[in-house]
Amino acid sequence: MAPNGVATITLDQPDTRNALSNELLGELIDAFTGARADDAVRCVVLTSSHEKVFSSGGNLSGFAGEVPLVHKHFGSERFVRLFRLIGELGKPSLCAANGHVLAGALGIALACDLVIAREGATFGTPEINVGLFPFMIMALIYRNVPRKKTNELLLLGERLSAGEALAAGIVNRVVSAEDFGAAVDDWSAKLAGKSPALMRLGKDAIFRQQDMAFHDALEFLHAQLTIALSTEDVVEGVTAFFEKREPRWVGR
Numbered sequence: 001m002a003p004n005g006v007a008t009i010t011l012d013q014p015d016t017r018n019a020l021s022n023e024l025l026g027e028l029i030d031a032f033t034g035a036r037a038d039d040a041v042r043c044v045v046l047t048s049s050h051e052k053v054f055s056s057g058g059n060l061s062g063f064a065g066e067v068p069l070v071h072k073h074f075g076s077e078r079f080v081r082l083f084r085l086i087g088e089l090g091k092p093s094l095c096a097a098n099g100h101v102l103a104g105a106l107g108i109a110l111a112c113d114l115v116i117a118r119e120g121a122t123f124g125t126p127e128i129n130v131g132l133f134p135f136m137i138m139a140l141i142y143r144n145v146p147r148k149k150t151n152e153l154l155l156l157g158e159r160l161s162a163g164e165a166l167a168a169g170i171v172n173r174v175v176s177a178e179d180f181g182a183a184v185d186d187w188s189a190k191l192a193g194k195s196p197a198l199m200r201l202g203k204d205a206i207f208r209q210q211d212m213a214f215h216d217a218l219e220f221l222h223a224q225l226t227i228a229l230s231t232e233d234v235v236e237g238v239t240a241f242f243e244k245r246e247p248r249w250v251g252r
Contacts (some may be wrong), residue, residue: 005042006189043192082144094112122165149168
């Protein structure tokens with residue numbers, strides 16, 4: 001944990017190109033669960049130690065392994081748990097895509113709130129090329145990427161460059177290798193510097209309202225605004241604005 005409230009979770013299995021095995025998914029779930037429970041953590045950065053690959057996606061050997069089908073089912077359920085956990089984290093998450101983001105890893109990147117890509121990284125769902133289909137991440141892709149572009153990704157199995165991923169809405173920024181670390185540090189520090197109370201209320205609202213009917217969403221968000229107005233951080237933020245100073249958040 002860094003002193004500025006930023007927790008970094010690093011995929012660190014370079015021998016497998018960070019293939020998303022049951023074990024690695026379990027470790028990710030544990031890491032995000034720990035970050036959610038730690039009040040000192042105000043932002044989570046997810047990145048990779050591999051020089052060229054963020055993650056190659058699901059562990060193909062696990063799909064073809066000689067294990068009972070029900071065990072494969074239980075293993076892939078970890079994707080569901082991880083996606084929900086990131087969405088319900090209560091804290092902002094930033095994916096620092098410093099390499100290729102493929103297959104199931106694309107779902108993990110899109111589950112994060114923001115994505116910064118390093119130049120040279122590619123993004124894709126190549127499952128169809130090996131006789132599979134990206135079922136576990138379809139819902140996330142269709143919620144982030146226009147429908148026809150998503151169809152192109154899923155059906156052709158080809159990769160997008162970082163620039164193409166930016167145009168498709170998969171990433172927020174593309175940064176050169178030289179400036180990548182500084183860009184990640186800049187955004188993560190800004191995220192960690194916001195009110196933790198309002199960030200949690202806002203993050204929870206983002207996740208919950210996304211699939212509500214419009215009228216239901218309006219009623220829910222109206223109630224969330226009233227709750228937000230009851231916090232001390234709202235008063236502090238507005239006061240600091242008029243006093244032309246940085247706010248001192250109390251987190252309640």
